[in-house]
Amino acid sequence: MGKLFSKENCEVFSNPLNLNNPIAVQVLGICSALAVTSQLEPAIVMGLSVTVITAFSNVIISLIRKSIPNRIRIIVQLVVVAALVTIVSQILKAFAYDVSVQLSVYVGLIITNCILMGRLEAFAMMNGPWESFLDGIGNGLGYALILVIVGFVRELLGFGTLLGFQIVPDFCYENGYMNNGMMTMPAMSLIIVGCVIWAHRSINKEEK
Amino acid sequence: MKALRNYLDKIKPNFEEGGKLHAFQSLFDGLETFAFVPRTTSRVGSVNIHDAVDSKRLISFVIIALLPALLFGMYNVGYQNALAAGQLEQATFWGMFWYGFLAVLPKIIVSYVVGLGIEFTVAQWKHEEIQEGFLASGILIPMIVPVTTPLWMLAIAVAFSVILAKEIFGGTGMNIFNPALVTRAFLFFSYPSVMTGDSTVWVNQQSILGLGFTAPEAYTAATPLGQAAADGFAGFDCQTIQNAIIGLIPGSIGETSVIAIGLGALLLLWTGVASWKIMCSVFVGGGLMGYLMQVLGLTQIEWWHHFVLGGFAFGAVFMATDPVTAARTETGKYFYGLLIGIVAVMVRVMNPGYPEGMMLAILLMNLFAPLIDYCVVERNISMRAKRAIKK
Numbered sequence: 001m002g003k004l005f006s007k008e009n010c011e012v013f014s015n016p017l018n019l020n021n022p023i024a025v026q027v028l029g030i031c032s033a034l035a036v037t038s039q040l041e042p043a044i045v046m047g048l049s050v051t052v053i054t055a056f057s058n059v060i061i062s063l064i065r066k067s068i069p070n071r072i073r074i075i076v077q078l079v080v081v082a083a084l085v086t087i088v089s090q091i092l093k094a095f096a097y098d099v100s101v102q103l104s105v106y107v108g109l110i111i112t113n114c115i116l117m118g119r120l121e122a123f124a125m126m127n128g129p130w131e132s133f134l135d136g137i138g139n140g141l142g143y144a145l146i147l148v149i150v151g152f153v154r155e156l157l158g159f160g161t162l163l164g165f166q167i168v169p170d171f172c173y174e175n176g177y178m179n180n181g182m183m184t185m186p187a188m189s190l191i192i193v194g195c196v197i198w199a200h201r202s203i204n205k206e207e208k
Numbered sequence: 209m210k211a212l213r214n215y216l217d218k219i220k221p222n223f224e225e226g227g228k229l230h231a232f233q234s235l236f237d238g239l240e241t242f243a244f245v246p247r248t249t250s251r252v253g254s255v256n257i258h259d260a261v262d263s264k265r266l267i268s269f270v271i272i273a274l275l276p277a278l279l280f281g282m283y284n285v286g287y288q289n290a291l292a293a294g295q296l297e298q299a300t301f302w303g304m305f306w307y308g309f310l311a312v313l314p315k316i317i318v319s320y321v322v323g324l325g326i327e328f329t330v331a332q333w334k335h336e337e338i339q340e341g342f343l344a345s346g347i348l349i350p351m352i353v354p355v356t357t358p359l360w361m362l363a364i365a366v367a368f369s370v371i372l373a374k375e376i377f378g379g380t381g382m383n384i385f386n387p388a389l390v391t392r393a394f395l396f397f398s399y400p401s402v403m404t405g406d407s408t409v410w411v412n413q414q415s416i417l418g419l420g421f422t423a424p425e426a427y428t429a430a431t432p433l434g435q436a437a438a439d440g441f442a443g444f445d446c447q448t449i450q451n452a453i454i455g456l457i458p459g460s461i462g463e464t465s466v467i468a469i470g471l472g473a474l475l476l477l478w479t480g481v482a483s484w485k486i487m488c489s490v491f492v493g494g495g496l497m498g499y500l501m502q503v504l505g506l507t508q509i510e511w512w513h514h515f516v517l518g519g520f521a522f523g524a525v526f527m528a529t530d531p532v533t534a535a536r537t538e539t540g541k542y543f544y545g546l547l548i549g550i551v552a553v554m555v556r557v558m559n560p561g562y563p564e565g566m567m568l569a570i571l572l573m574n575l576f577a578p579l580i581d582y583c584v585v586e587r588n589i590s591m592r593a594k595r596a597i598k599k
Contacts, residue, residue: 176358182398191372198376 013134016142023146024200028114043151047144055136061124062132158183238338273472280468281461282308288411293421315350322366341380348388351462365394410458433518433563452516463522473525482529485541490524493549523566535577537584
């Protein structure tokens with residue numbers, strides 16, 4: 001047990017959450033971060049889906065990493081990811097149909113998410129299943145974290161709601177407050193991601 | 209003036225390193241150099257271009273050039289208000305002017321307080337001198353928004369544009385986009401219902417401090433361009449065009465009067481602050497495109513009507529010529545201006561969603577200005593290289 005949660009393994013898990021965040025530091029997976037974050041709920045679902053897919057594809061690839069011929073490894077990785085994406089997509093359609101309609105093609109497009117292939121190539125091909133699992137969970141949650149921050153800001157300012165519940169009270173609207181329409185556009189989410197990266201870098205300046 | 213100088217000298221030590229008011233040093237410095245030419249001289253060994261007119265004085269010319277349009281805009285705000293209430297006969301000239309003054313003044317104050325507040329904070333934080341670029345933007349911003357824009361929206365938009373369009377690029381002189389236009393673009397895309405032409409936003413319908421009139425019922429006044437877009441570009445009658453030249457039409461505060469803008473343009477050209485190449489080529493580009501559109505039958509608007517309607521003249525004179533965001537090479541200025549005119553008229557005629565294209569055209573060409581300069585410089589280099597090889 002002590003070995004499972006050794007210091008190295010903890011770092012494998014916690015680094016992607018902050019110091020090596022896939023969006024804020026590696027600047028991967030930006031497209032989906034812009035596309036699905038206009039509201040909080042799809043952002044959370046998208047983050048969780050990516051976490052699950054990254055974790056399990058990492059584990060699977062790590063298990064078979066020694067038997068994959070080096071030349072066709074990308075194809076093998078893609079097949080694994082595609083299978084997992086299809087499973088997640090079907091589960092969403094079955095149990096959370098509204099969200100899967102909102103996410104539309106972006107669930108299917110998880111297969112092209114740079115974070116997945118990046119983790120498979122950089123980590124799962126060289127490490128054991130348990131470390132790869134932690135790495136996948138960590139990277140997925142790091143991605144989800146940024147998505148939730150962006151989704152939170154955009155839904156609050158763009159619609160005045162969070163998870164569909166109205167947050168901005170009625171008397172604000174009666175006194176002339178208006179929702180910011182630009183927050184619902186993808187252009188603004190790029191600016192918010194930029195601000196998140198800005199804040200992240202100025203907080204972590206000393207640690208580098 | 210002498211007394212002010214003495215007073216400033218007396219309080220100056222407080223603001224220097226170690227003084228008790230050191231936190232406000234940049235504020236003091238900004239105000240001192242605004243009132244007086246700085247006494248410090250450049251260090252020996254550095255290369256500088258000297259001019260009697262520094263950038264604070266340069267921007268003062270821009271503000272003076274904006275005054276006719278601003279004052280007329282105030283009058284027009286009162287005029288539109290009286291027209292909306294149907295009380296035009298009872299309204300006096302000064303009554304209408306003071307009404308407009310009271311309507312516009314809070315916007316100017318908000319724009320300056322927010323914008324300069326951020327600039328002073330950043331300057332103090334980075335231990336830099338205050339940069340004066342916002343003096344012009346601060347007065348341009350209220351002039352390019354509708355008179356009914358709520359003040360809190362204006363404050364947010366100004367903060368957005370000063371931080372994200374200016375300070376993160378490195379402050380005055382480093383920005384890619386014109387901060388005043390970014391403010392307007394932010395308002396335009398964030399709060400479209402208070403920024404576009406088909407509603408009641410262009411005319412202030414409440415009386416202020418007893419001045420002006422409260423319109424008996426909600427009065428809908430579209431800008432002529434907005435009206436034209438709604439009618440499928442049916443063209444304008446003589447009366448509308450005459451009013452548009454004088455400026456008695458609904459519109460953003462400073463943009464309506466071509467005559468007042470023309471006065472400002474003359475001052476800017478005479479003092480050499482604005483480039484005549486950009487200014488003229490914007491009109492040439494807009495005219496060419498407008499003529500083409502008219503010949504192709506896409507619109508009924510006469511080619512020169514584009515000049516007097518909406519923000520075309522204001523944008524050409526005060527926005528496109530902003531030396532920071534425009535093309536810097538002399539040849540590049542022609543292309544830059546031409547493309548602004550062409551794109552502005554294209555957006556107006558071909559895009560039903562945006563009856564006004566000037567803002568978008570200038571912002572787009574701001575983005576391309578460095579590329580234009582690059583091409584001009586590269587072409588010059590290759591031409592000279594060829595000439596050298598020939599001989």
